[in-house]
Amino acid sequence: MSEDIRAEIVAQVREVVARLGQLLAEGDPVVILESMKMEIPVLAEGGGTLTSIAVRAGDVVKEGDLIATVE
Amino acid sequence: MTFVTSPPSLDTDSRQPEVRLARLLDPGSLRHLHQPDASGVQAVRGTIDGAPVLAYCTDANSMAGAMGDHGCRHIVETIDTAVRDGSPVIGLWHSGGARLAEGVTALHGVGQVFAAMIRASGRVPQLSAVLGPAAGGAAYGPALTDIVIMGPDGRLFVTGPDVVRSVTGEHIDMAGLGGGDAHGTKSGVVHVVADSEQDVYARTRRITGLLAAPGVVRPLGPDVDDLRALLPERPQRAYDIKPVIRGILDPAPRFEELQARWAPNIVVGLGRLAGRGVGVIANNPLRKGGCLDSLSAEKASRFVRMCDCHGVPMVVLVDVPGYLPGVDQEWNGVVRRGAKLLHAFAEAVVPRVTVLLRKSYGGAYLAMNSRALGATAVYAWPEAEVAVMGARAAVGILHRKRLAAVAEDHRPELETRLVAEHERVAGGVASAVSLGVVDAIIDPRDTRKVLAAALAAAPEARGDHGNIPL
Numbered sequence: 195m196s197e198d199i200r201a202e203i204v205a206q207v208r209e210v211v212a213r214l215g216q217l218l219a220e221g222d223p224v225v226i227l228e229s230m231k232m233e234i235p236v237l238a239e240g241g242g243t244l245t246s247i248a249v250r251a252g253d254v255v256k257e258g259d260l261i262a263t264v265e
Numbered sequence: 266m267t268f269v270t271s272p273p274s275l276d277t278d279s280r281q282p283e284v285r286l287a288r289l290l291d292p293g294s295l296r297h298l299h300q301p302d303a304s305g306v307q308a309v310r311g312t313i314d315g316a317p318v319l320a321y322c323t324d325a326n327s328m329a330g331a332m333g334d335h336g337c338r339h340i341v342e343t344i345d346t347a348v349r350d351g352s353p354v355i356g357l358w359h360s361g362g363a364r365l366a367e368g369v370t371a372l373h374g375v376g377q378v379f380a381a382m383i384r385a386s387g388r389v390p391q392l393s394a395v396l397g398p399a400a401g402g403a404a405y406g407p408a409l410t411d412i413v414i415m416g417p418d419g420r421l422f423v424t425g426p427d428v429v430r431s432v433t434g435e436h437i438d439m440a441g442l443g444g445g446d447a448h449g450t451k452s453g454v455v456h457v458v459a460d461s462e463q464d465v466y467a468r469t470r471r472i473t474g475l476l477a478a479p480g481v482v483r484p485l486g487p488d489v490d491d492l493r494a495l496l497p498e499r500p501q502r503a504y505d506i507k508p509v510i511r512g513i514l515d516p517a518p519r520f521e522e523l524q525a526r527w528a529p530n531i532v533v534g535l536g537r538l539a540g541r542g543v544g545v546i547a548n549n550p551l552r553k554g555g556c557l558d559s560l561s562a563e564k565a566s567r568f569v570r571m572c573d574c575h576g577v578p579m580v581v582l583v584d585v586p587g588y589l590p591g592v593d594q595e596w597n598g599v600v601r602r603g604a605k606l607l608h609a610f611a612e613a614v615v616p617r618v619t620v621l622l623r624k625s626y627g628g629a630y631l632a633m634n635s636r637a638l639g640a641t642a643v644y645a646w647p648e649a650e651v652a653v654m655g656a657r658a659a660v661g662i663l664h665r666k667r668l669a670a671v672a673e674d675h676r677p678e679l680e681t682r683l684v685a686e687h688e689r690v691a692g693g694v695a696s697a698v699s700l701g702v703v704d705a706i707i708d709p710r711d712t713r714k715v716l717a718a719a720l721a722a723a724p725e726a727r728g729d730h731g732n733i734p735l
Contacts, residue, residue, distance in 0.1 A: 203553045204591060230554035230586040231655060234503040237551075257593070 306336035321539030330360030362401030387574030618724030
């Protein structure tokens with residue numbers, strides 16, 4: 195089963211911290227967003243393999259935008 | 266009047282009201298309020314951890330739990346009895362709504378159930394456990410009560426998938442339309458999504474205990490846990506507030522978070538501090554940076570009013586960078602919904618103590634149970650900031666022209682100097698103490714002790730109002 199990780203706030207992508215193909219546990223950070231003058235890690239909700247990353251550092255994401263997919 | 270009956274045998278249908286009620290209540294405590302009949306409802310008395318409660322259950326095996334006039338009268342009598350006794354009342358729901366064959370008679374009965382719930386609102390805790398589909402009138406029943414707990418087979422909707430499809434053309438099943446995922450993450454209708462029917466009973470029992478058995482504050486020794494260590498070193502880094510909440514509350518019973526996956530940038534829930542049942546309201550920096558927005562403000566408002574009307578003191582943990590800016594927010598009524606939080610806190614008469622952990626800016630600072638709104642006490646950890654906005658942002662506005670006038674390579678140096686000056690004059694928790702908006706700066710290791718003392722010192726009180734589903 196795949197899990198889409200989506201942005202929940204308008205933000206700039208500060209850093210992509212997970213690598214494509216990486217095995218993630220629940221709660222592992224995938225990217226770090228910057229919004230409200232804060233650095234907000236976006237975490238994997240369930241565990242799995244990171245099969246796609248839809249953003250790069252510097253991108254601006256809106257609420258609901260796809261960030262990554264975990265399978 | 267009660268009727269003693271023999272306990273149900275283990276091989277009976279697990280959907281029988283008798284069986285469901287027996288699983289909710291303390292063993293052997295169940296007493297019928299009326300003889301079993303064809304009304305589709307069973308009402309009982311019993312105890313939860315020894316404390317008296319009233320409960321009713323719709324009969325899933327009788328017309329899919331549909332409610333007729335007779336069954337509705339049982340529910341109304343149960344709720345009225347709970348109010349007379351001052352006991353919590355719990356509804357177990359598995360019902361297709363009003364009995365079609367009875368027509369307007371049944372509809373009127375369902376309306377009288379609503380009216381009874383609203384009469385009881387704020388007077389005794391009302392909990393609803395949704396065990397199966399609860400449609401139409403059976404959906405609004407739970408929604409009028411204080412807490413809605415949903416099991417894996419629970420479904421809540423006004424109109425089911427067939428009607429949705431014929432009217433709007435949307436294809437969706439019952440679980441997708443009104444199951445735990447929909448109401449736990451999208452609508453906010455359900456407060457607790459349980460893992461199993463057994464878990465529904467366990468959570469219902471724990472929450473009933475927290476609301477109905479307030480307990481008294483016991484003196485605490487000095488704390489050993491350094492709660493400050495749970496926060497990141499860098500102030501702009503987000504973190505999860507929940508370990509901090511668990512560190513402040515007693516280890517048992519565990520913190521019962523409500524609406525955990527809906528508007529998660531604010532955390533609300535019930536637990537105990539030094540033995541006293543408390544409600545916790547806390548910003549969660551891990552989600553949306555902990556900002557307040559229209560949904561989180563509304564979520565917190567209803568919880569604050571629920572605590573107030575049931576006499577539950579509140580602990581408010583603040584780390585808020587502000588209100589979330591945006592067109593969506595403004596058009597979604599962040600002003601209207603944010604105003605609810607101001608109103609809820611300022612109106613509350615229960616003891617309510619605030620701890621500023623880190624950031625506390627602007628309108629969001631005021632909304633999080635500030636001194637201006639009548640907080641019983643406001644404490645701050647040493648690194649906390651209280652300001653209209655962050656110092657760097659403030660300098661950018663106040664000194665925009667001056668910063669623009671200097672050469673680009675000199676700008677960071679000037680900015681740093683202006684920020685330090687601004688912090689000295691306008692910000693910092695020390696100036697908040699001298700203004701009287703913060704009572705004291707406390708060592709994070711003393712947080713539990715200080716909160717317990719503040720709650721123990723404040724007179725018990727209870728707001729005289731209902732708990733309208735905001």
